[in-house]
Amino acid sequence: MSDPIFDAVIVGAGFSGAMIAKQLALAGKHVLILEAGVEIPVNVNEFMERFYTSNTKVEEIPYTPPLFDANGKLIDPTKLNAPRPTVLTLDPTNWKDPKQSYLIQNGPLAFASSYERIGGGTGRHWLGTSLRFVPNDFKTKTVYGQLADWPLGYEDLEPWYRAAEAEIGVSADVAAQAYHGISFPVGYAYPMPLIPPSLVDAAVAAGIAELGIDGVRLTVTGSPAGRNSQPYQNRKACAGNTNCIPICPIQAKYDPSVTINDALATGNVEIRYRSVVSEVIVAANGRITSVNYLQYQDALGPKTAAGSVQATVFVLAAHAVETPKLLLISTNGGRTPNGVGNSSGKVGKNLMDHPLYLGWALAADPVFPYRGPLSTSGIENLRDGDFRRQRAAFRIEIGNEGWNFPIGDPDTTTLDFINGMNDSHLNPNRSALFGTALIDAYNSKLSHQFRLGVLVEQTPEERNCVTVAKQVDNLGLPRPAIQYDLSQYTKDGLVAAKNAVSQIFASMGAAEFTREPDDNDPAMFPVTIDGKDTRIKYFGSGHIAGTHRMGTDKHQSVVDSAQRSWDHPNLFVTGSGSFPTIATGNPTLTLVALALRTADAILRRDLRA
Amino acid sequence: MSDMDNFVKLSAALTGIDPTKLAPSVDPINIKQEFFDKARTEAGPTFSEALTVAGNTPANTLGDVLLNQSGEDLRFLCRSIMLLWFLGQWITPGDLKRYAVPDPPASPIPSLVISSKAYTQGWIWKVAQAHPMGDSNWHFGYWNGPPPSLNDFIGA
């Protein structure tokens, strides 16, 4: 039996797709979600087993398609269906090897973030941080003469932020969040109270009590998070598994599978997994009439079917690399040689991340890391200010997981003191210990470890872009090619971040252990600071944005503020790819707010009852 | 004393963790068996030798005797055993030897998590007064206060 014409076809079962699907379904609309990856599982046994038994616990590890073959070698993405990038291909030896790196990285610098292609999307491995952007984030061009303005302001998005906070279940304290002009209606309370701060947070707060940077006093603020501080949505309160990335074993951290299942519960949503959309089809009148998709059964197996579905409305929600790539490869037999929805030429351009500066140290006193959520607080004072005329703003995330992120601890330190090595830099004498001496060494070092991660605002630049590579995946679909670099504005922000971190450590009496990257690290840049040549390494934050930016002018943007394509009235291109700038807040809450606003637009206009 | 008794004895001497913690008398998890079996499978003859030394040496000198007075084979096997207990990972004695040099290879040392049970029973987390990442039995809000003492975790 052939498919009906759906009210809406949504490409991607991640945050954006799930949110829009649910809202449309609640309004009685008939929705089909096409998801490239595999089903949301019945339980997390398999995810957790994969996580526990992996010796490299990066964010992608619990999920599929598999990264490694039986011999522990990275699988060639050419052989995989719906392959995804991994942070394991950011080494000098493999970042430009298409047999290892799914993304075809053309440089000059490495794009350092990854994403998932699976039911629930990248949201399966997110940290949970649910910050709102600050009012000036939406108008940096007007206020600071830098970056770009958004086609809407904080006030426009504020009610949608509240809706997003309810959908996700955000725990935070309104009074503490009212900084940099963030405001709330009188009487508003977040769905749940703030997650209690950690001992690491307390140590940082005590240490920076007298510290000012660029004339700004620094304070520690609890982070709003999609993490339960009490039972919510029939999910448990957080038990501090210290594993938010890559997976919360008890689902105290929200992930989009919750909303997908809500959407399915209405009876109005169908979801087809292992279904990779290969082209968006445009009619002569400019309306999108259908999407084509390919299906597979096994990750390494052949294509098993092909299909096409029609709908009144189409929503692309495949995250900010796959969505623009899909638009660009949709050439409609030559009728849309520049791709669909791309009259502006901006599709794929203005690729942004939050380059993350990581500093780590031993606190003067024990702070007992490896306890609690991965992060409970941050330093938000430098997210906005006049300095944005000169250099990128940033926020500082305080980590509760010791030196796990910087050096893979406790494994590294454990090996060092048993085998007389010094990868951790904590064992300069290369002592090989045992018994009580070993216990003392471990406890005294591990209990003092902490790290700070700084999310720096990257400039939108057209030279940073996603294009279509000639390399393909196992379904014959082109892979994304990436060009990526950091502007001086952003680099200056990273330098300021580095200095801020060192000052914080010094103010705390902590001993800094941050190291310089190697000169062949693809994710670093050389810089001279106070006359001294050095190198700064950046990590990816997993925050991908900008590649189908929204705007007021159809020549300068891909979508309007409702994420509606300028070129095709029934096409919505959604997600953090719509961000004109990436600001300094983690993108999820903002992209969810935009998604809910988009769903509302669709229901008011395109699918009005 | 049985082979297992000697294995527990040498494990306690090497790791510094009390033997009643490594091998409780009522033990539904019995991780010691998994580590014993792994070491025996990977390094049979050297492992037997280690057990013999353990049987013949007082506990308070056993660590030093095994690691510093019994030759390289025993030294590196014992280090592998220690890593089983602390991390639930098997790193071969041969690889440990290759990396125990002033200028070790740049690539990470090969390692294998032997099971999800072994990872979650790893002792390094308890020595840090914490818990394995991804496996917490603590209650909401616990991170706001201090952990139990080190001795609570590893002592008699």
Add this chain to the structure above:
Amino acid sequence: MRHKYLEMLRRATVAVSAALLSCTIDHGAAAPLAPQNCNVTAPDTPVTPALLTSGLPCKAQFVSPFTLENLQHGFDFYSWLTFLALNSPNDGKTVIGKGHSVAGDAPTIWETWKDIDSVMRADGSPPTSWGSPTPIPAVCKDLFEPGMAVVSMVGKTPNVLSAISEPFKTGPLIDQNGNYTRFDILMNKTMFDHIVANQLYNKIGQKKVSGVVDFPAATVPKKPFVSKTALGTVGSIMIKLAWKVMGPGDSLARFHTLAALIYTKPVAGTSMSVKETCHKATLGLVGMHIAHKFDSDPEWIWSSFEQVDNVPSQAEVEAGHLNAHYNYFNPNCSGCKVNEPPPRPWDPNVQPFPRGFRSQITRVIPLSDESIGMSRSFQAILRGTVWENYMLVSTQWPTDAGSKTDPTGRPAPTFLANTTAETYIQGTVPQASSNCIGCHNNATTTTGKFSDFTYILENAH
């Protein structure tokens, strides 16, 4: 045809053995205990009909040496005695299996206990007093007859159908007739009294809790083997029941049954609209969890029982050693996905489940030889009654009770699942797979405070 014949044979057997047993009913049997009392029974007591009236244990007892095996045996023995005591007829005097219904069935002691909806009331008002009837939903009023239970849950958590459900932990269980399995959570008077006295039944009350939530534990009789009449007091007990709608293919003689009103709560305004309905049904018990708090075991002791026809084990499926009939498995289905919840949407008003879906469930962790053996012994003294059709899955208990470094007390066995209640989370993966104490260790009040291993409190309004 053959089934009916066996049914007749069974009834004849019951009639005969009832006559025989009634002569022996006073032999060595203790007078029934008052509801608040408990006692101890040595774990090596021979399993004879005298045990049918041994009374509720306050504590497990063990034979030495205190190895893992002997401790497990003692706890499993305690579980069986608890099962017998709690499932005894609620007239307080009839012996279990000697009731007036089919195969000696009778309303059980816990059928007078308060259930979760009566205590954690939707308007937050205090529960009615113990023993007084709880108001029933308006839509059920015309159908209600005294003695009926009102059962409303369709998942092990009360609001599995509410706005947002737990996607990877629960889901409905659909029997071979396409009907939803129903669940209920009940508590004894000790637990009830504590909730009422501390105003834990609503959100406002829970906000006022300053110290820890600490339910009363059983007290142990002094010198239990010196004085035969020494009694302890029962601790907090909570039970979770799984019920199957008796339908075609289900014999009343193989299940403890009761007459019930199945109340389907309305779910409006959010994910799906489920109409509020009420209808009569005869329910058969398929699963029973019992948790009892001992003072020696602040992590509680967790006993789990199932009806014997529920499911095959995974090993039995692989070996092809299957029975003709199961409650939740079709031996003749090829291609049925095993241990997966039904496709959404889930609307309990639509039965049989649409498109012929029936749950195809297997037991992942095999029963131990020890628990199978003990079940056989107890089934023998229950022969001819409905209760011989129940078996112990296992008992979970803390091997390091009160541990300072592991709030779960390092339980044995490490994993435990009842196929009716933890259907979809069976396995042996830490944190992810079912384990009574491990999961209940995450239970909190509505304010996030640890709730002493019970999820009852998070349902306050």
